[in-house]
Amino acid sequence: MNRLKGFYVYAAVVALLPILFPDNYFVTVVGATILLNVILAVGLNLFIGYAGQISLGHAAFFGIGAYSSAVLTTRFELNAWLAMLVGLGLVYVIANLVARPILKLKGHYLAMATLGFGIIVNIILVQESSWSGGPDGLGDIPTLSLFGFDIDTDLRWYGMIAFFSLAAILVSLNIIDSRAGRELRAVHGSEFAAQMMGVDTVRTRTNVFVLSAMFASLAGSLFAHQQAFVSPESFGFGFSIEIVTMVVLGGMASTYGAVFGAIVLTLLPETLVVFEDYEMLIFGGILMGGMIFMPQGLFVFLTQKIRTVLNHRSGPSPKPQDAQKTLECDS
């Protein structure tokens, strides 16, 4: 069970934190946001990190999930879990429809197309106010309940989202080690060579795009019920960029890298709040600096640093892994 070592460590930390600090704001509130972002980042990492594609419009799927849950539960009084499933189904259909034309594109054209898709969805949410509530958003979204238990405290929400984040990581890890995952990496390495080996590259890319969109939709539904309020602002271009940044700054092509990115990128604004007016300036600076000095991402950078330190202490030992290739999107 060596393969899942990291997963067990993660699960243990996630489970222990609220037991040790049950009333800590940073654990139950910020922690829940981190776990929600973990679902998003791990999902998008499959598409960006492993398939080597780019999406600057992922917040749209997050938004579609959230609004499906919000609209169906408040206006049609549908069961929340059912609404979540409808949202997932809707995203499945939409992602499949968009994937066909969009995934033909490469590099910057793909970036533009996904960005455009995200902005269009966001504008629809703002404009179709008759059902979406427009720019003011939708409130009074009922909370989730499980076996008669209402998920109505911060701690319970933490547990609920933690469960889904664990599931997301497990699914992601298993996909990467499956045939589909190897196909993905083959597509990333060389699409042409993968085709030669008999990989249906179009289908592989479509599937991973749809899957990562569904991760986002699930996170969106949870978000809507947790916040009890949604507005288009949460699902704009800025948030799309944030998710991409989690994946890339954390470390592409590594599930734990994405987890790490989600943790850092959620904590960063929380801690930068003390700088008030300087917050944006510093955040931009950190983003630039991080990418310039650690183009492989924080996770790879730190693990390599730790490894060199350890190697130094224990004398000669195997070379640090330098198998991390530069990831290129338009090659």
Next chain:
Amino acid sequence: MLSEVKLMFDQIIQFLATGLSIGSTYALVGLGFAIIYNASGVVNFAQGEFVMLGAMSVVGLLGAGVPYPLALLVAIAIVTLVGFSLNKFAIEPARGASVVATIIITIGASILLRGAALLIWGKDIFSMPAFTGDEPIQIGAATLVPQNLWIMGITVILVLGVRYFFDKTLIGKAILACSCNKTAAGLVGINVKLMLLTSYGLSAAIGAVAGLLIAPIAFTSFDAGTMLGLKGFAAAILGGMGSSMGAVAGGLVLGVLESLGAGLISSGYKDAIAFVIILAVLFFKPSGLFGFKSVDRV
């Protein structure tokens, strides 16, 4: 019936005229994208911030009592310096980074510049005085303010100038050589670093001019650059990434269609129209209207 048709026709002329002037700004922003992309293969998501900084600098300088024409020139100079520093401190050290990494670096730069503008000027929305008054002019069925003419006129001059620069001057040709093959350009004695610096400066200056032109009719604030930047990117993609004149054409097409769409279909969806067009075009021509079909190297 006849008068209705005439009214409709007049309206369309009006939409075309405003579309051309807003399209001219998109064209300039798109041109900035194309120049940097050509020289360094980077899509600069901070291009919109150049536009914002140009306009905000003028507002700031005017507030400090600098005379109007001088303020315009100083603003362009400031933004050009910002362009130089972007290249020097962000792009040059990150050479060899992947596409996604450079995208995040330039997005980081755009957040940084917006943050700086927020610190200096706050969240207020500013208006900038027009170059030559606000007296409306009647041209046929369309009513324009003088600023519209300034926008279109200066855009034409700038575009021709950029074209001349790349086609005829030694520096322009050297930049093009760098975009083809940096190593080869270096071997024939071209200072590649200097050429990259020049193209970032040029692109920033063009962005600043776009800002000066549009601010008098559209207001400006610390976050005014974001949407303009994205539209400029859309213009550059529509024309085919890497084609300067394609970006200009793309900008004009977007501006006109957006203005027609906003007027005739729905003004709420104005910003969506540009992106719907982009998606539709990419669906049929995956490398833009004037882009070269990319050849994959295996």
